[in-house]
Amino acid sequence: SGVGAxxxxxxxxxxxxxxxxxxxxKKKSGWDTAQRNYGTIARLEAEMAEKTTVAQxxxxxxxxxxxxxxxxxxxxxxxERAIECPSSTMxxxxxxxxxxxxxxxxxxVRSQLSRGSTQFGAQELCVVWAGVAAEAGALLAAVGDAxxxxxxxxxxxxxxxxxxxxxxxxxxxxLVHGNVALLASVQGLDVNTGQRRxxxxxxxxxxxxxxxxxxxxxxxxxxxxxGDATDAYWDPLLDxxxxxxxxxxxxxxxxxxxxxxLQARFSHMAGLMQALxxxxxxxxxxxxxxxxxxxxxxxxxVEGREDAISELTSAHTSFHSxxxxxxxxxxxxxxxxxxxxxxxxxxxxxxxAPGLAAAVARRRRAAA
Numbered sequence: 001s002g003v004g005a006x007x008x009x010x011x012x013x014x015x016x017x018x019x020x021x022x023x024x025x026k027k028k029s030g031w032d033t034a035q036r037n038y039g040t041i042a043r044l045e046a047e048m049a050e051k052t053t054v055a056q057x058x059x060x061x062x063x064x065x066x067x068x069x070x071x072x073x074x075x076x077x078x079x080e081r082a083i084e085c086p087s088s089t090m091x092x093x094x095x096x097x098x099x100x101x102x103x104x105x106x107x108x109v110r111s112q113l114s115r116g117s118t119q120f121g122a123q124e125l126c127v128v129w130a131g132v133a134a135e136a137g138a139l140l141a142a143v144g145d146a147x148x149x150x151x152x153x154x155x156x157x158x159x160x161x162x163x164x165x166x167x168x169x170x171x172x173x174x175l176v177h178g179n180v181a182l183l184a185s186v187q188g189l190d191v192n193t194g195q196r197r198x199x200x201x202x203x204x205x206x207x208x209x210x211x212x213x214x215x216x217x218x219x220x221x222x223x224x225x226x227g228d229a230t231d232a233y234w235d236p237l238l239d240x241x242x243x244x245x246x247x248x249x250x251x252x253x254x255x256x257x258x259x260x261x262l263q264a265r266f267s268h269m270a271g272l273m274q275a276l277x278x279x280x281x282x283x284x285x286x287x288x289x290x291x292x293x294x295x296x297x298x299x300x301x302v303e304g305r306e307d308a309i310s311e312l313t314s315a316h317t318s319f320h321s322x323x324x325x326x327x328x329x330x331x332x333x334x335x336x337x338x339x340x341x342x343x344x345x346x347x348x349x350x351x352x353a354p355g356l357a358a359a360v361a362r363r364r365r366a367a368a
Contacts, residue, residue, distance in 0.1 A: 074332035087178030136340035165336035234359035255361040327353040
């Protein structure tokens with residue numbers, strides 16, 4: 001029995017080896033399971049990241065679509081409102097606007113208009129706009145630092161701002177019916193004096209400023225050519241507006257949609273002006289060729305070139321019509337107190353709606 005016992009491996013030794021082998025197997029199995037779990041987790045995390053990216057892209061696209069929808073609605077409302085404000089109602093709309101000014105301010109505007117030309121042009125527009133901007137400034141002084149939607153804004157002040165903004169838009173709509181280029185014609189003028197600001201500014205550079213300058217991401221050199229159409233000019237005004245995220249998104253969309261097209265239409269118009277100018281030279285006063293001159297009363301200077309005149313007139317109307325459309329869309333994005341802030345804050349200029357939209361777009365790109 002002793003030999004037999006000696007000939008057999010000790011039971012504990014065999015069991016130990018079996019236990020050791022099982023332990024290794026279990027560890028390997030656990031390691032494989034962990035690896036599979038880690039792989040599954042990594043795959044799920046990658047899928048989640050991909051789905052998050054897709055969701056973010058879809059949300060951005062959805063926001064852009066909602067913004068386009070809002071702008072289209074504003075365009076439709078503006079068009080409908082324009083139908084109700086033909087040029088024949090201009091004096092009626094002007095009277096309604098002046099009724100929104102303080103009695104003394106309204107009397108002052110009426111007095112200046114009565115001494116001027118019977119035609120309503122850039123000088124007369126400056127007179128009225130200076131009164132509107134002064135009235136807007138008085139309303140804003142009553143608002144102080146309160147937010148536009150704050151309960152601290154007196155209901156009477158908020159109502160007065162709404163009435164002033166509405167009457168202003170109706171009057172401007174009636175103006176552009178009779179003279180599509182009138183709003184752009186005041187660019188470069190000091191609305192307080194009706195005189196051109198600076199000796200080096202040309203009407204062309206001011207119209208380019210009115211087209212927004214940046215064109216949705218360009219170099220901005222056209223804006224700089226207009227003098228103060230830079231961020232140093234726009235930043236204080238934008239700060240005062242306190243735009244909501246939705247408003248800023250809509251204004252940036254206006255620039256993205258129309259800024260480049262305005263630039264293209266202006267460049268086309270300017271090229272036609274230069275070509276026609278080479279054909280006939282400057283007019284008798286030495287002024288540079290202008291579609292306003294050749295399309296309205298200077299046909300004799302370009303006799304025999306009717307095709308060129310027709311093309312230039314068409315380009316001129318195309319540019320200014322789009323510019324005016326952008327103006328009314330931008331005014332629709334803003335609330336009444338913000339319209340007042342633009343009117344008062346843009347002084348001594350008549351505010352450029354495309355320029356404002358371009359400035360918002362630049363700020364958003366810089367913050368991205």
